[in-house]
Amino acid sequence: MQIHKDPGGTWEWASALPDARLSPGVIRYRGYRLALGLPRQRLEVPADAVTLVINFDGELRLTDVRDPGTATTHRFLTCGLRTSATLGEHDGSLYGVEVVLTPWAAFTLLGVAMQECSETVVDASELLGRRVDELAESLASRSRWEERFELLDITLTRWAAGGPACPPRIVWAWDQLARTSGRTRIQDVAEGSGWGRRQFEYRFRRHIGVPAKSAARIMRLQRALRLLSEGRAPVEAATASGFFDQAHLTREVTTMTGRPPTRLLAARRRAAPGPGARDRLDGRITSVLVPR
Structure with missing residues (x-):
């Protein structure tokens, strides 16, 4: 586990790998406590993972960059695979955890068809009901990140045991795309799955959330x-x-991001290390701090 703190006490980040029994489906836990005193905006870039966010204190306001007129505010949220970026905003005070998942693991843990929470942001209470409220209360009652991450291990192991299994052929198909960063021909993956093309696409979208072509597009980005x-x-x-x-x-x-690559990466370089500057996946650019 890693913990990073601002000496001035304005921010704290914690990160840990899950119990080996949850790997590779559960990728990472991330904890955060922000007391910045000023609002903060962060551009969430499309990435090949599903995120479950549980805030103990504070809320996030999220806007699709393709449709600035629509915004939703959440304490708990689930963000599936997306082919467009989202602008996340908060008032500078935020305290909670994120669970970063592969889509096929999210299908089992959340127990819903993944297209219900892909290309959109869904309030996690709508998907999980009392489960997320009870988990949030239990996590908030712990005083140390180690204790919270241990509780996540226990809870997610229980959810996985009671959730619907993802077909191994879908896990295989996802791995084929991920291994080549989306450059494998979709036709080859469909044929390798043993299903017909229409059946493959139906099952892939149900268990992953987006068509295979869209998943490959995100990986190439x-x-x-x-x-x-x-x-x-x-x-x-x-x-x-x-x-x-x-x-x-x-x-x-x-x-996909609302910004050309030169502008996007320039904004990323200008962002000082600290709260919001850390990516939720190694080797990915998952977020960029942007000025208000």
Whole structure:
């Protein structure tokens, strides 16, 4: 487990891997306590994971960058796979935990068809009912992050035992896409699953949340952003990530995040280390602090 604190006491982050029995479906736990004194905005970039957020104190206001006129406020939320970015805002005070999951594990733990919480943000109370309220109360009553993460291990192990199983062929298909960062041909994955194309697409969307083509699109975006952030030339990053050319890469990044890659990465470089500057997945660019 890792804990990072501001000496001035304005923020604290904790991160831990789950119990081995929950791996690889449950990817990471993240805890946070913010007392910044000023509102904060963060652009949530499409990523190949599902996030369950449980706030003990404070709420998040979320807006789809494609539709600025619609915003929702949540204490508990579930964010499935998305092909567009979300702008998250809070008043500077926030205290809670995030559970980062593979989509197929989220299907089992949440017990719902994943298209119900993909391409949107859903209040976790609507999906989990009293389960999330009881978990939030129990987590908030613990005084140390280690105790909270241990409670998550116990609770999620119980949920997994009582939840619907994801077909192994869907887990295999997800792994094929993830292994190549979305560059594997969908037709090859569908044929390898042993199902017909229509059956494969139906099952993939039910258990993962989006069509296989959309999942691959998200993975290619993440690979391209990582390569660009490492200093790779745009043409090289585009080719290595499965885009036709640099123009195609620029269009996709702009469409999916609301910002061209140069502007997105410039904003990321300007963000000082500290609260909100940490990505929820290693090797991914999952969020960018943006000025109000």
